[in-house]
Amino acid sequence: MKIKSLLNRFPFGSGIAVLFFSLALLPFSCVEEPVINNPVEEPPPYAALEKQTREENDWRAVFTWDQYIQLMTVLTDKKFLVLPLNEMRKTYDSTVVVVGLRHDIDFHPFKALEMADIEKRFFFRATYFVLATAEYYGTITNKAALRRPEMDYVYKELFSKGAEIGIHNDLLTLMIIYKCDPLIFTLDEISHYASLGIPVYGTAAHGSQIPRDLLVSNYEMFSDFAARDSVTYNGQKYPVGKISLKDCGLEYEAYHISFYHYYSDSGGKWNDTNGFDGVLDKLRSSKPGDRIQILAHPEWWGRKKS
Numbered sequence: 490m491k492i493k494s495l496l497n498r499f500p501f502g503s504g505i506a507v508l509f510f511s512l513a514l515l516p517f518s519c520v521e522e523p524v525i526n527n528p529v530e531e532p533p534p535y536a537a538l539e540k541q542t543r544e545e546n547d548w549r550a551v552f553t554w555d556q557y558i559q560l561m562t563v564l565t566d567k568k569f570l571v572l573p574l575n576e577m578r579k580t581y582d583s584t585v586v587v588v589g590l591r592h593d594i595d596f597h598p599f600k601a602l603e604m605a606d607i608e609k610r611f612f613f614r615a616t617y618f619v620l621a622t623a624e625y626y627g628t629i630t631n632k633a634a635l636r637r638p639e640m641d642y643v644y645k646e647l648f649s650k651g652a653e654i655g656i657h658n659d660l661l662t663l664m665i666i667y668k669c670d671p672l673i674f675t676l677d678e679i680s681h682y683a684s685l686g687i688p689v690y691g692t693a694a695h696g697s698q699i700p701r702d703l704l705v706s707n708y709e710m711f712s713d714f715a716a717r718d719s720v721t722y723n724g725q726k727y728p729v730g731k732i733s734l735k736d737c738g739l740e741y742e743a744y745h746i747s748f749y750h751y752y753s754d755s756g757g758k759w760n761d762t763n764g765f766d767g768v769l770d771k772l773r774s775s776k777p778g779d780r781i782q783i784l785a786h787p788e789w790w791g792r793k794k795s
């Protein structure tokens with residue numbers, strides 16, 4: 490039977506008949522399922538740097554992330570108020586233990602991202618101090634920082650997780666080894682973070698080789714804390730204490746805000762005779778009115794459990 494005669498015999502006229510046949514054929518012919526691409530996660534712009542940093546620095550870790558979670562869990566007790574340093578320094582409350590959570594990023598900004606993720610799960614925020622003389626930051630060329638552009642994503646990611654970003658001050662090294670002007674260099678750092686939408690309020694002195702050799706802290710580069718007016722290195726005299734925090738637009742130095750107890754994992758060892766457990770015990774026995782600064786360096790954390 491020809492199609493045309495078949496259509497003619499259809500009781501509702503040929504137009505409706507065509508529609509009927511078309512619908513009947515739908516599942517077998519013309520309907521294509523929309524193609525749903527499984528979202529493939531693009532590697533972050535810093536993937537290559539992260540790989541390199543992990544190859545070079547992951548071995549440093551001495552504490553596990555489980556231990557960091559244990560520390561965070563202790564701080565969930567309702568007697569604690571955990572804050573980034575810029576907020577901690579302005580918060581005085583005798584009904585709680587005020588804790589300033591600080592991280593100096595000496596080697597490993599990608600462990601810092603992991604650390605900030607854990608803190609976020611606990612609704613804690615902390616201050617991460619970024620070190621311009623670190624390998625991850627870039628290089629110092631012609632007395633100025635030549636920054637790794639991919640690190641901007643790391644700073645923005647940290648900031649978006651709720652972190653405060655600060656400057657990990659290594660001005661003695663910058664002045665003596667790289668011949669940088671301390672004020673120009675610091676202002677340039679702050680304006681770089683400002684260009685990323687990140688405000689900077691504070692600085693924390695880094696303990697690098699030059700200050701160690703000189704027995705002078707990097708914070709003495711600021712007139713606010715200088716106990717001398719110069720240092721001599723390899724027979725050459727360099728001025729210190731010539732700029733103030735205010736000159737740089739900074740509001741605080743981490744060692745000089747108000748706290749009564751200081752727990753630090755510097756060198757991968759907690760500054761308590763009983764180590765990490767000792768710090769946890771001290772925190773558990775702290776009393777409202779106490780003010781505590783905790784410094785944890787990201788590179789010491791994330792040891793693989795064996």
Ligand SMILES: [Zn+2]
Binds near residue numbers: 593
């Ligand atoms: Zn440091």
